[in-house]
Amino acid sequence: MALTSGNKSKLIYTFLAWSISGLIFFPILWTVITSFKTEAEAISATPSLFMFEWTLENYRDVLARSEYFNHFWNSIVISLGSSILGLLIAIPAAWSMAFVQTKRTKNLLMWMLSTKMLPPVGVLIPIYLLFRDFGLLDTKTGLVIVMTLINLPIMVWMLYTYFREIPNEILEAARMDGATIGEEIFHVLLPIALPGIASTLLLNVILAWNEAFWTLILTAANAAPLTAFIASYSSPEGLFYAKLSAASAMAIVPILILGWFSQKQLVRGLSFGAVK
């Protein structure tokens, strides 16, 4: 049966979509597969995708040699802590930008976003020195503060976009009904903007979980999250690809599962406000 031109183009687009998705996902798949190989298989000149002797040895070794659960706990505290602290600051900031606008609101928003374009290394020395002087090096508190600050512009921007979608009249009605600013935000704005707030929280948990630059520089052992745990398999002892892959898989799987379950919410949240 001949294909119509519509079906043909649909087939081509589907093939392209799967190819690009496969290309993007391949490194993760390769990492996970390598984590089940022996070290010799992992560096073999003719690597095999599936036809090798599967082993859990790397996972046993990694769990025995490192304090995985310690790093895991640190990652949870840092990513959740910075996201919640960030929300506490970003919600009132976004409220005032969305509902009490001044002539400079747009410029302020653009300036906040522009700080995300600054290379982090540009502020490395002042932040390192400040952390040293305040005793924040290798502490979870220090990392929570840094993560909050670097992700705050995105949080404010996202929440600002959601809040702008909420009719001002609803908040004005609350004001007429005798609500204070706190009650207006807590009883009216937050419940209505809950999907947007959840998306913001999720995205920032993911961003903070994956952040490596600051976690590697500002931590040593006590506060090191999973990113530092992965990196520890690539230095002084030489490169052990299979163990490194096992460590990477153990670090990315929790966030991969979170991303998988919340993808609907994330896509909805990220495209919120794009169309009415």
Add this chain to the structure above:
Amino acid sequence: MGSISLKKVTKSFGDVNVIKPIDLEIRDGEFIVFVGPSGCGKSTLLRMIAGLEDTTSGNIEIDGQDATQTPPAKRGLAMVFQSYALYPHMSVRNNIAFPLKRAKVSEDEIEKKIANAAKILNLGDYLDRKPGQLSGGQRQRVAIGRAIVRQPSAFLFDEPLSNLDASLRVNMRLEISELHKSLATTMIYVTHDQVEAMTMADRIAVFNAGIIEQVGTPLELYNNPVNKFVAGFIGSPKMNFIDFTSDEDDLTTCLGVRPEHITISKDEGIWAGTVGVIEHLGSETFLHVHVENCATFTVKAGGDCDLKYGDKVFLNAEPSKILHFDAEGLTLSKNLVNA
């Protein structure tokens, strides 16, 4: 008590003066309607009275107390918005209870007030539903219920019926009028619909470009408009205007006559014309008659009018019903015209 007094109230956004100095006394218990075309400042003034917009200069007094700087919640006013502005995540019951909870009213008292509002507004069956599960009319009733329970000194309505369909609008118009009669509380009602204004108001304030052109009872505005703008805005279909070049000693530059004050004849009359579009409404008929070198007249005739498109007709108007306007658009007094 619910008297509101506006004294030289103005509002500017940057260099644009949207409300020019306005003085207005709103009496306790009256139903006053602010009417005017879009962008004339009527909603802005209502929001200034509510406290949702700052007042650039002048004073707003509520029950004799200066409330210009008082926050919205402390003014003792309740507002019903065009978009209903219900809290979508709360049930009808919680929507109505919201202002009472903010005022720290006891739970028993809240229940009593909700039951009372539900009875007045026929909302008893919907108390546990969310606003999204209600029709437009029901939502507007909830918004009114939320306003009633606060027992405000005045209700502010900002085009509350604009989102409703035509038949529902007529019903709600009656319900709001009845509510006013039963509560006897001051109501300020903003609309661009002159039919709403005429049918509901004790007094109407006609707005144009940030000023009040005239304040009066519906019939005062209908019979004695102060200028061409008010004459054209009040009355449906709108008044016919006939511009002409007058003699040097005649101040009149325009005549105005309402469609219902023109009679139509096949034999004789002041103006000879040709019938254009005819709108049959059953009980009455509106004819558009083209008078060469003059104007197109809208004429109101009986429901049994048998004229057809293209018929030659004559129009007559009783001289006492014709309004005269000068070059500025102001209505000339009858004495001045006769002289």
